[in-house]
Amino acid sequence: MIAQQKEELSQLHARGMHLCNKLRSFNRIGRMRVQKARELTAEHRSRLDDQTLEQQNLLYELSHINKEIARCEEFKSKDEQLELVSLEDFYANAPPELTDPNITENDPHRLHLFQLDWELMQREKLHDDCKALQTEISDLKKQIVRRRKRLRSLRPKLKQVVKSTDPVRRYIESQFDDTNNFSQSINNPSIAKLPDPLYVLYSLVLAYQQCDGRHITCQIDSKEDSSTNNTTNDTNSDGTYTNGDLQYQSLLRQHPLHVKVTLILSPDHTSELIFSYLTQLNIVTVQGKLSGLKGQQSQTLTSTLLHNLLDDNDNGQLSPNPTTDFLFQQQGKSAPIFSDAIGGYPYHWIQQLCKCQMVPLQRQELVTDCSEIIKRLTQRMRARIALDRILINLEKNEMPLLAEGNETTTILNSSLRRSINNLTTLRSWREISFDDINKYEYMQILINENLIDSITTSIYECKFQSLSQDDNNKIVLYAHIFIPANYPQARSIILLKLLLPTNGNKTIERTRANSENIKILERSLMLDIVYSPMTSIGSSLSDPSQHFTLLAQQIWRLSIGFPLLIDAESDLTCTSRRRQTLLSRLVD
Template sequence: MSNNVDMIETSPMEESSTKIHQQKEDDDHHRQCVDELRTIFLQVHRYQQEPDKHKDELSQLHARGMHLCNKLRSLNRNGRMRIQKARELTAEHRNRLDDQTLEQQNLLYELSHINREIARCEEFKSKDQQLELVSVEDFYANAPPELTDSNVTGNDPHRLHLFQLDWELMQREKLHDDCKALQTEISDLKKQIVRRRKRLRSLRPKLKQVVKSTEPVRRYIESQFDDTNNLSQSINNPLIAKLPDPLYVLYSLVLAYQQCDGRHVTCQIESKEDSSTTNSSMDTNSDGIFINGDHQHQSLMRPHPLHVKMSLILSPDHTGELLFTFLPHLNIVTIQGKLTGLKAQQSQTLTSTLLHNLLDDNDNGQLSPNPTTDFLFQQQGKSSPIFSDTNGGYPYHWIQQLCKCQMVPLQRQELATDCSEIIKRLTQRMRARIALDRILINLEKSEMPLLAEGHETTHILNSSLRRSINNLPIFRSCREISFDDIHKYEHIQTLINENLIDRITTSIYECKFQSLSQDENNKTMLYAHIFIPPNYPQARSIILLKLISTINGNKTIERTRINSENIKIFERSLIFDVTYPSMISSGSGSVDLSQHFTLLAQQIWRLSIGFPLLIDAESNLTCTSRRRQTLLSRLID
């Protein structure tokens, strides 16, 4: 096989050498023929001078010359044929060279095109690089096993990226299906709403017929009861038809309660011209549009021009006013509370948290209970507003529930109650604030608060604590302090870390007591920090103590619950052990609310009476822990 290849490879060279050799032979023959013809021509020329004598030689020379001419003609023909073949071969090689040159140009063009394609592919940025894929840790944690095989994806980042794209596609298809299901549910709900609206429209003529048929009965009742006349005026108020649905529900419930058992409750409808307090507090102009803030924020927070005002007559000097406002764009109802007749300097503190935590300890009304509020403000590039008295009132959960404004969350369904229960709790809360106002008035005057009217305070203390109140410490002062003032104290950090106080809604007071020691160089001061929650007295006030003793006029010893077990026991007795037999009725076991509202006064009296016992326990350095508890047991028993 190799020999054949060698023969095939060497045959063109042999053929070329053969042609060259043959051409040389032809050239030699041509030269010989020409030389021989030249010789013959010379001989013929010489013999022609004597033709008769050389006749035979001339004939031979003529034959030989003709033979040589034929041979020259043959050589000439061979030369021409060789030239023709050379030309043909040259043309063939030229054509082949042209074809190869063209093929080379095509290959070069194709090579440049491929290089451009390679460069474009290398510079190409796929859209999958713009996708926000989940992290590799989440992918391995949540993706199915067939996509998270570490043997396949461990050393192949490209395969890992492909599997991540597959997982992303699966998740997006699932979300797309969920979105379709939710859209179907939304369409079903819309159809249900349309169907129910049609049914409600069909009920309107029937209700009008019922009202018309009961007109004689209503006129008879109005003629029999004088109190019903005022109620009739409220019912026939032409503004009722213009109320939004939530305020209409509220107005109807309050009127029903007023008719049944609410002589101390009044309810009326106010327009935006009448409720000047609302316009001033929400910074609106005569058209009800916000003056401060951008227009989009104004449109979302714009209230309905009609408001419902409810008044609770608590005493001849005290009246509670509640103003209900509806925000149509947010679909929530806000409330502003005011309690008139308070005389303490901290009356604003008493009313700022007047309605906080009425039914729920976490309902402070600062955030909107409607989840769509966050979405609406995020669309405008704003954060959700923080509601307050100066921002239209508080949208408490209980008022949304009372007005049937929106569904109650599952965790709050157990707190659902009716209008009568809410009004009773409002009345109780306001009466507790009135009692707290009386206590704060005494504290501002550096006087001990009264536990009851007249001389019953001394009787309650002597009958409950079995101790004389003549040897009491000196009550120096009482002042309201801020959260920043007490945040630096170490013994209060525990209370803050356990989230037992709310820095916004909790009122903080500092009371200062001094022992009856006549020696100015050895005196003891007791600082009591009182934390009053917004839902006082349902939640009791927390009192933390700090005892400062001065020895020989220059050495000061500070004791708190951190370094004194006696103070810790004393604080516990102030919170958990303030109960009196007079507060519990012997028959039904119900709580006497008049005593219940004076819990803070009882705590301060117990603090004042227990101060000498605390000094005795702290000064007796040799007593054991059991002895210290015995000294303070009189406060707990």
């Protein structure tokens, strides 16, 4: 029993020791786990502290970056104040390395930087140019100082020269009697009242008069009632105004002052040019008069006195100001056709001379110098005087006189003149209208080709007749002569019509349409008269009388060629080659 108890006690003791060991093992394991948990907790705490510190640092850095962003956004750069060139100019002028589209189109910031680089390059270049100009200015200032010193040193010498030339100056002043008149023209109080275009004209003519003005005078005249001088009150049958109402008159009203230029051509011939200014239309008109003409048809010569002075398209009937049509359309009327009755002709050369800014581009190259215009006017007047002398003889059915020594006089004295068997005489000379020539078919070529102007061309009919004893066999030659306004710079055109009598009191009509001989004679009248034309405005002629008697030479050549034409047309056995040779003797 006791042994059994001891054995049980030993078993319990062994079991207790086993349990104690096991408990000690569990205690050690628990301590180890607690230690590991503490270490893990410390590690996580350390990591949490590091992350918390890093978070605080990041938050601080974020706050700093936000402040920097706000500061950058609020920053005002100086490049924003610069006025950069446009993108079109930048792409057109900048170098290729700054205008690469692969970079600039996708990156506006790079584009702006490139623009700033280009602006810097341009400003550096301008800065260099400015330095060069400043250097040049400083050099010029030094030259000015040197020359000013030289001029100051010349002043005593100039005074001495002026003092020594006083006797010569007094002698020259005593030789000119019109010095006082010229000074009165300069000191005329009416000059200040002239409109600008007339003032320019008056100044130019006075300057020309001072240089070479013994044959020209210029003065200012006034019109007391200019509003009633240039238009008339025409009314219809119902009493309404046609072109004389107040509004129409106000558009055509002239300035009270006008400039009168007088050209003294000879003791018997003077020309007056009256320049007026239409204030509403802003144009200058001119009325030309030539006194001393004695021909019955002198009115025709003066009506186209100033037409086509510089070119063939300036007849002065239409206003050169483009606004004229608009102003009259506002009044429900059409623009007027200018004439002497309205107040003169507004030629283009007058507007250019008076500096009215309405000159077409195609006319800007024409000569409009005052001295050259006056020389051209003088030549036109002298040509009209010479033409008047020719017309006086023709109106009396007499052959015109020629200047001695010209080409036609040589023909008259040649053996050709003495070999003519059929004599001719001038029977009539008369002026005809433009409507009279429309009935002739052979003249339609001139009308269709616009070779003659119905406004500026004077048309005459000249009749030659052969001196035959038999009245029924008299041959008649009609010459239609077209004299342009710019004669003799432009030659007269002559068309012929020959009437040949036949048996039975019938006549055969020959014109350029059915006769080669007439064509040859017309060509001889136009081209084979040799004279020295003017090469430029104002240049002198080698033989002025030969130039102005061009029409007389054509009439004489026609009188000489008429018998040759009769021989060529009447000789039926003569071949065409022989007829042409017969008329070609005129050319030789």
